[in-house]
Amino acid sequence: AQSVTQLDSxxxxxxxxxxxxxxxxxxxxxxxxxxxxxxxxxGLQLLLKYTSAATLVKGINGFExxxxxxxxxxxxxxxxxxxxDAAEYFCVVSEPPRGGADGLTFGKGTHLIIQP
Amino acid sequence: KAxxxxxxxxxxxxxxxxxxxxxxxxxxxxxxxxYQQTPGQGLQFLFEYFSETQRNKGNFPGRFSGRQFxxxxxxxxxxxxxxxxxxxxxxxxxxxxxxxQETQYFxxxxxxxxx
Numbered sequence: 001a002q003s004v005t006q007l008d009s010x011x012x013x014x015x016x017x018x019x020x021x022x023x024x025x026x027x028x029x030x031x032x033x034x035x036x037x038x039x040x041x042x043g044l045q046l047l048l049k050y051t052s053a054a055t056l057v058k059g060i061n062g063f064e065x066x067x068x069x070x071x072x073x074x075x076x077x078x079x080x081x082x083x084x085d086a087a088e089y090f091c092v093v094s095e096p097p098r099g100g101a102d103g104l105t106f107g108k109g110t111h112l113i114i115q116p
Numbered sequence: 117k118a119x120x121x122x123x124x125x126x127x128x129x130x131x132x133x134x135x136x137x138x139x140x141x142x143x144x145x146x147x148x149x150x151y152q153q154t155p156g157q158g159l160q161f162l163f164e165y166f167s168e169t170q171r172n173k174g175n176f177p178g179r180f181s182g183r184q185f186x187x188x189x190x191x192x193x194x195x196x197x198x199x200x201x202x203x204x205x206x207x208x209x210x211x212x213x214x215x216x217q218e219t220q221y222f223x224x225x226x227x228x229x230x231x
Binding site for chain 2: 032034036042043044045046049051090094104105106107108109
């Protein structure tokens, strides 16, 4: 079964400094991995996804993530935080359904706080 | 293209009642998935429908059911509501051609409060 662990429930950075949100996953198959962002009272928006192509994935708003199979990690980074980045971030793992499997499995989320 | 729409956006029910939530996917998308989001359990997968058939199912009791119509619109039903069913219910759509690899596009959610 697939699972995903977001290592930090809260991350606080100053505006203009780098952002690192950590994610480890577990999967029996070659998974697809995603990062979604949820702003308050809004739905989920895709930031980026990995589906077995390039291991360094670039997403929207300057975010990127690197798939490291040996470490089973998919950490999200951004060189310079902006106030508008304050939100909840979800790391997601997905495997092709195998007769009643799990669909998307979400991490518990990381709340990103941006200090002025 | 219009995004995923969900109705109603807010709902208040009492224990024991039943509720039906609706989701209209992005035009051309044939897969609709439902998720429950609560502060305690986070985001959990309920089920996925593709071409009017349930293709995938999460670990929820039988009180949670769904269906999909020929136009890909989907409804989710919860019977005999419990206080613990209070949550944000999110619907997501995708083309459905590459199950497990596709981007899912989420609606704004329906916030259900059970009293």
